[in-house]
Amino acid sequence: MDWADELAASVEGPQVVNDSKTPSGTVHVGSLRGPVILDVITRALRAHGLETTLLYGVDDLDSMDAQALLTPDAVERYMGVPLAHIPDQEGDCHASYARHHAQTFIDLFAGLGILPDRYYWMSDIYPTGQMDPYIRTALDRAAVVRDIYRRVANVQHPDHWLPLGVVCPSCGRVGTTIASDWDGETVAVACRADLVAWATGCGWTGRVAPFGGSAKLPWNLEWAAQWGLFGVTIEPNGKDLATAGGSRDRSDAISREVFDREPPRNFPYEFLNIGGRKMSTSKGRGAAAYRFTEVVPAEQTRFLFVRQRPESAIEFDPEGTDAIPRLFDEFDRLGAATAGREVKGELPSGHESIFRYSLLDPAADVASSAAAFRPAFAHLALLVQVPGVDVVTRVAAEKGAPLTSGEAAELDERLAAVRRWLEAYAPERARIEIRRDALPPEAASLLPEQRGYLAALAAATEGDAPASGEAWQTAIFAAAAERGLDARAAFNAIYLTFLGRANGPRAGWLLASLDHEFVIGRLREAGAAVETGEATA
């Protein structure tokens, strides 16, 4: 995580870190990358002794537009209307469509350890008149704005075009109006049926004083105005806005040339992709940020975004086989490495910072948190499905000592995550039903060499029970090697014997989750046919 510390070391004086979001619909888990990066930067700045303010804004006067249509919740009949003026479609007590989606998203922040000092809503800011000086300057310098668009973005606006979106006094749309003829107090406004393809204006024309919330600045100008209004010094943004001639370049130029202010430091970050698609356009059921955080606890959610540098794209599909268990495994691995334990595989550079920035509490004792005993997610996913297992006692036995209060709390959290994962995301083979009462009829298909193998595995593990999933896994492989049976046939035999099906979760962990006496008895029973020479086909 050298990047955040490097950034912190390169700036001086008080810092204001800002990000804002247009609440055009359900916010996807990938959109948490920005807020997590914002938080990591803020923590790094504060650790360097810099007074730092973290702001998070909602651009809720933006209109429901063609871009919003990409989200599953877009409301066609309100096309062109500011998101803050559209009723909440869910009817769950939010004041508007924008409030519903933005608040549902923002409500996740505190639980993720992201604590902005202030949230602001542009629909609240405009009516206070705080944006008026910026609106006036933009209109006075409209020729400069037009020149910037032409020069930076190769966009040619007509000479009468003004950088202003007036909310139509008649139909309330902002996306369909065009303003011209600024006389120092008012502008001429036309609400046009054909201004944009995705919304139809009502035809109203007249003059409007564009202050106190009756108009808004177009996005590039609004962004630059926010920087001036809030004194922003650092603002990371998604890579889509950072292209040459794109939004950020335009806003940087507007900040310098129209509002006479050096723009904040940028820190572009890549997206989280699902199966190669940018997450924000995914309509998958598991992709909503609030759903994801219902399943994955805060520290693993933070870890998902912190473990890769901001400029590298994250490929992650929460519904992908084992994606979530592997996320936990990797978190545990970096924790163990941070605690100084030996781990398998290569470590990412700065793994200790990655672990530290994944922790919920910035003041957490990193060493003791790293040293905590953490049972593997996949192991817990089996234990919770085996009837009669006291998981806490079991995990303490695996640790070889009572759990600390921190470990017990984390185990509780992890068990809740496991149960929700099994309901929401888990592949079918992770869901098991132990066929406890009797050898499943499906085991009749076991081949003689598989039966021989099961009997041998029973003999090898009978006296000295393997102590863990890992130890069972070793025993399973060893017994297979000894009898010249390939591993696939060995696993298949175990699944048929205990689950009555041909596949299942990691066999070692499966056997480790069951009581030893039962395992030996069942292995013997399934292997018995060959021992007595009565193999059934």
Ligand SMILES: [Zn+2]
């Ligand atoms: Zn209108």
